[in-house]
Amino acid sequence: MVVGNLNASEGCDALVIGAGPGGYVCAIRLAQLGKDVILVDARASLGGVCLNEGCIPSKALIHAAETFEHLQHADSMGIVLEGTARIDMPKLKSWKDSVVKRLTGGVATMEKMNGVRVMQGTARFLGPNQVELMQDGRPIMIDFEQAVIATGTTAIELPFMPFDGEFVIGSREALDLEEVPEKLVVIGGGYIGLELGTAYKKLGADVTVVEMMDQLLGGSLEPEINSLLNKRCKQLGIQVLLQHKAISAKPGKLGEVVVEDKDGKQKTLPANKVLVAVGRRPNTSKLDLATVGLQADAQGFIQVDIERRTAVPHIFAIGDITEQPMLAHKAYREAKVAAEVIAGHPAAYDVRVVPAVMFTDPEIASAGMTEAQAREAGYNVQIGVFPLKASGRAMTLGAPEGLTKVVVDMDSQRLLGVHIAGPQAGELIGEGTLALELDAFIDDIGHTIHAHPTLSEAVLEAAEIALGTCAHFASPKR
Amino acid sequence: MAQYTFLLPDVGEGIHEGQLVEWLASAGDTIKEDQPLVRIETDKAVVELPSPVSGKITQLKGEPGEIIHVGDPIAFFEIEGAAPAPSHHHDAPAAQAAPAAPAPQAAAPAAPAHTATLAATPAKRPQDVLATPHTRALARQMGVDITRLQGTGRAGRITDEDIQAAASGQIAAPAPQAAAPVHQQVADQAAQAHTARTPVAAAPPAAANVEVTVHGPVERVPQTFLRRKIAEQMVLSRQQLVHVTHIEEADVTELFKHYDESKKALAKRDIKLTPLPYFIKATIACLKEFPIFNASYDAQKGEILFKKYYNIGIAVDTPEGLVVPVIKDADRKDIVTIAQEIRDLAKRARERTLKIDEMRGGSYTITNIGPVGGVFATPIINYPELAILGLHKIEDRPAVVDGEICVRKRMYLSTSFDHQLIDGADAARFMRTLAEMLAEPAYLFTRF
Numbered sequence: 024m025v026v027g028n029l030n031a032s033e034g035c036d037a038l039v040i041g042a043g044p045g046g047y048v049c050a051i052r053l054a055q056l057g058k059d060v061i062l063v064d065a066r067a068s069l070g071g072v073c074l075n076e077g078c079i080p081s082k083a084l085i086h087a088a089e090t091f092e093h094l095q096h097a098d099s100m101g102i103v104l105e106g107t108a109r110i111d112m113p114k115l116k117s118w119k120d121s122v123v124k125r126l127t128g129g130v131a132t133m134e135k136m137n138g139v140r141v142m143q144g145t146a147r148f149l150g151p152n153q154v155e156l157m158q159d160g161r162p163i164m165i166d167f168e169q170a171v172i173a174t175g176t177t178a179i180e181l182p183f184m185p186f187d188g189e190f191v192i193g194s195r196e197a198l199d200l201e202e203v204p205e206k207l208v209v210i211g212g213g214y215i216g217l218e219l220g221t222a223y224k225k226l227g228a229d230v231t232v233v234e235m236m237d238q239l240l241g242g243s244l245e246p247e248i249n250s251l252l253n254k255r256c257k258q259l260g261i262q263v264l265l266q267h268k269a270i271s272a273k274p275g276k277l278g279e280v281v282v283e284d285k286d287g288k289q290k291t292l293p294a295n296k297v298l299v300a301v302g303r304r305p306n307t308s309k310l311d312l313a314t315v316g317l318q319a320d321a322q323g324f325i326q327v328d329i330e331r332r333t334a335v336p337h338i339f340a341i342g343d344i345t346e347q348p349m350l351a352h353k354a355y356r357e358a359k360v361a362a363e364v365i366a367g368h369p370a371a372y373d374v375r376v377v378p379a380v381m382f383t384d385p386e387i388a389s390a391g392m393t394e395a396q397a398r399e400a401g402y403n404v405q406i407g408v409f410p411l412k413a414s415g416r417a418m419t420l421g422a423p424e425g426l427t428k429v430v431v432d433m434d435s436q437r438l439l440g441v442h443i444a445g446p447q448a449g450e451l452i453g454e455g456t457l458a459l460e461l462d463a464f465i466d467d468i469g470h471t472i473h474a475h476p477t478l479s480e481a482v483l484e485a486a487e488i489a490l491g492t493c494a495h496f497a498s499p500k501r
Numbered sequence: 502m503a504q505y506t507f508l509l510p511d512v513g514e515g516i517h518e519g520q521l522v523e524w525l526a527s528a529g530d531t532i533k534e535d536q537p538l539v540r541i542e543t544d545k546a547v548v549e550l551p552s553p554v555s556g557k558i559t560q561l562k563g564e565p566g567e568i569i570h571v572g573d574p575i576a577f578f579e580i581e582g583a584a585p586a587p588s589h590h591h592d593a594p595a596a597q598a599a600p601a602a603p604a605p606q607a608a609a610p611a612a613p614a615h616t617a618t619l620a621a622t623p624a625k626r627p628q629d630v631l632a633t634p635h636t637r638a639l640a641r642q643m644g645v646d647i648t649r650l651q652g653t654g655r656a657g658r659i660t661d662e663d664i665q666a667a668a669s670g671q672i673a674a675p676a677p678q679a680a681a682p683v684h685q686q687v688a689d690q691a692a693q694a695h696t697a698r699t700p701v702a703a704a705p706p707a708a709a710n711v712e713v714t715v716h717g718p719v720e721r722v723p724q725t726f727l728r729r730k731i732a733e734q735m736v737l738s739r740q741q742l743v744h745v746t747h748i749e750e751a752d753v754t755e756l757f758k759h760y761d762e763s764k765k766a767l768a769k770r771d772i773k774l775t776p777l778p779y780f781i782k783a784t785i786a787c788l789k790e791f792p793i794f795n796a797s798y799d800a801q802k803g804e805i806l807f808k809k810y811y812n813i814g815i816a817v818d819t820p821e822g823l824v825v826p827v828i829k830d831a832d833r834k835d836i837v838t839i840a841q842e843i844r845d846l847a848k849r850a851r852e853r854t855l856k857i858d859e860m861r862g863g864s865y866t867i868t869n870i871g872p873v874g875g876v877f878a879t880p881i882i883n884y885p886e887l888a889i890l891g892l893h894k895i896e897d898r899p900a901v902v903d904g905e906i907c908v909r910k911r912m913y914l915s916t917s918f919d920h921q922l923i924d925g926a927d928a929a930r931f932m933r934t935l936a937e938m939l940a941e942p943a944y945l946f947t948r949f
């Protein structure tokens with residue numbers, strides 16, 4: 024405590040700024056390793072974007088929408104609904120909120136149990152070993168020996184149609200709507216826009232997705248999966264405008280959005296809401312990084328080394344602000360590494376794969392290299408693609424649309440990538456991720472028994488197709 | 502014009518020999534400084550050595566497949582201007598040593614004037630190497646740079662055994678250490694000991710040129726790397742030193758009375774105690790009195806190196822074989838600290854997670870074989886040390902005290918020593934002093 028300083032002040036071994044998946048895990052791990060830790064976040068509830076306005080609420084909404092959609096098609100299985108199923112948005116929202124509250128409350132309990140001191144406020148650096156935390160206009164000084172920056176990201180705004188919280192909204196507001204908009208225009212065909220667009224379509228909205236590129240999801244998909252996705256969007260009635268960009272919006276109860284194709288031809292789309300989901304920007308500009316000798320790059324990312332240490336050795340950075348992909352599970356791992364390094368243990372963020380799951384329809388998951396990336400890297404590529412049409416389990420689920428694909432290096436027989444589209448793809452990718460991280464060979468998967476009848480067999484089948492030993496699907500001769 | 506001779510530098514991690522893989526330039530070539538010159542394979546990795554100077558190569562020594570040693574002249578150059586001092590492995594360019602991670606730093610200086618930048622990421626990252634997360638973590642724990650290893654597994658996968666082999670390459674033969682020049686010269690000398698260029702295929706030096714015939718079913722199990730290193734070290738010691746073993750008997754009745762009391766006092770405080778630290782302390786007192794036992798010999802200079810540090814190696818029996826972790830500066834540590842260190846080192850020795858640095862730099866070795874059994878033994882000296890102490894079984898034996906036969910706690914102590922530098926009478930005096938200290942705690946404790 025600085026004598027004579029009128030401001031309140033605190034001190035700790037390790038200060039963690041931001042309580043998202045990166046920050047809240049890092050704080051707990053640091054405390055477990057014996058550090059005296061302060062965790063600060065601008066918002067009142069812990070869990071960052073992920074728990075409050077990202078992964079969790081979006082998946083709750085998507086699950087509700089899916090369930091609703093299944094009910095409408097359940098008659099083919101002999102389930103007869105007397106009357107019609109109906110969506111009660113306020114109720115759905117309060118269910119979703121209760122899920123979020125349970126989880127954020129759980130995080131707060133864990134922090135407390137581990138002895139982490141949690142403080143609310145907005146932090147900025149005052150010097151290499153001090154931050155100022157603004158709490159309702161009142162500053163508190165916090166001295167630290169080491170700091171971890173985990174401030175996450177904010178949705179990017181389009182300058183010509185700024186967020187107004189009413190007509191032009193971001194993903195956060197889209198998760199809190201009191202009613203299903205009749206007409207929803209989604210700007211951005213990335214996973215956030217497409218996930219939410221699909222959910223609202225299933226809840227009854229008329230949805231148009233506007234994407235600047237010539238493919239959805241940033242063109243990252245395997246071509247087989249991309250065509251399944253396009254087919255399904257069409258089937259659901261989602262209008263997808265590729266190679267179009269938004270140029271202006273006219274707000275209103277029934278407002279409009281003007282879009283333009285690559286030849287400059289304009290189109291006016293009527294809309295009750297416009298969801299802008301064109302990417303997220305690291306929250307690093309207000310941290311006064313220069314006072315510690317750090318500088319974010321042009322996009323706002325903070326560069327780190329394999330230990331997640333920044334160029335200033337006692338300051339670390341983790342989560343969305345370090346590098347792509349911006350995913351919660353990447354932040355979790357980085358959090359553990361940074362905490363262990365700070366506590367003097369040997370640790371490194373040396374993961375080979377970060378799996379990605381898109382809760383679209385079909386659900387899409389991937390780990391490792393795509394076929395194109397593997398070819399680009401010079402591998403002698405062999406693939407195995409198994410359609411869910413040939414899966415007994417998929418059929419019993421009434422979901423025969425989907426596939427599993429493995430990418431293999433023919434020379435060494437090493438598995439290079441796993442890509443899945445279909446029900447539970449996100450769960451199934453776990454096997455692929457583990458196999459890749461353990462450096463599995465394709466026969467490691469091919470010779471492992473997978474329980475029947477399950478969707479997991481589809482991963483085995485794809486491996487067997489690559490090995491040429493599949494019995495359940497006649498693949499085109501290689 | 503001047504001549505320049507390039508001696509094989511220390512290629513890192515204390516390696517003193519390697520196999521020439523290929524020349525990346527030929528005699529007659531004009532080469533620039535830092536241009537690749539030669540690829541050398543060590544038991545850790547294949548490294549590319551750059552040319553230390555710009556100039557014309559006049560001669561290259563060695564064929565691919567040959568074993569070359571640190572300090573061997575391998576290339577001769579004609580260079581412009583005055584000749585720089587010939588390369589020497591103490592200051593030679595480190596062959597693409599991976600940048601060490603900066604140590605955690607508590608606090609930075611006040612407001613920096615400029616923006617800090619990160620060092621460039623090395624070309625090969627741990628995750629680019631074929632190895633499971635467990636193996637990658639093991640490498641970090643053991644201080645092995647996994648990106649420099651070549652895996653022995655399928656498709657070049659690096660296994661746990663590869664990491665352990667890389668780490669234990671130094672177990673038997675302590676390696677040069679920048680911070681300890683005396684020690685370093687001695688280790689260099691160890692490297693010089695086999696200057697003859699041996700073809701690689703010839704397996705461990707111990708292997709005699711005799712065909713092994715079999716007369717029934719056999720199971721062939723390849724020798725492990727650790728075993729090979731132990732074998733090499735044992736043969737080296739036997740070749741370089743003239744072993745003689747002297748046996749003494751000590752009465753430790755009084756010492757154990759004291760030990761039992763201390764043990765109880767510490768147990769109350771949740772601290773574990775074992776007898777070994779007392780023996781280490783007594784030995785150090787004797788080493789101070791008889792410094793030749795803590796010395797090494799530099800045959801090149803004909804000088805005896807009296808080591809002014811007391812780094813005590815403790816032989817640990819592990820399922821894979823003998824490992825000798827070192828208690829550094831044991832003379833400056835108290836009994837409890839030494840006990841804790843032994844426990845930790847022995848545990849990690851058995852798990853094979855010791856760091857290379859924890860197994861080198863010893864000045865004297867103790868082997869505590871007593872708890873396993875036997876009467877006494879003739880231990881082999883941990884070359885380039887000159888002597889070793891064996892502690893044998895402590896048991897109740899009849900003894901004559903003041904003309905009476907009574908039951909006393911007694912034990913044999915053995916020391917093997919190099920008769921080239923130490924005479925039998927020296928060993929007898931050393932051992933008698935040690936036995937006296939162990940018999941009379943009141944005397945021993947004055948020497949702590």
Ligand SMILES: Cc1cc2nc3c(=O)[nH]c(=O)nc-3n(C[C@H](O)[C@H](O)[C@H](O)COP(=O)(O)OP(=O)(O)OC[C@H]3O[C@@H](n4cnc5c(N)ncnc54)[C@H](O)[C@@H]3O)c2cc1C
Nearest residue numbers: 041043044045065071072073077146175342343349350351
């Ligand atoms: C709609 C949506 C859906 C998503 N779905 C998924 C998904 O399914 N799977 C997945 O893996 N990821 C998903 N994500 C991404 C995921 O939310 C992020 O990757 C994750 O939250 C990143 O964690 P983080 O710790 O880096 O930062 P964040 O979670 O962004 O947390 C940063 C925290 O820092 C605080 N903060 C910022 N600046 C300051 C400051 N100066 N002082 C104090 N506090 C500050 C913020 O208030 C925030 O709480 C989704 C994101 C969105 C928007």
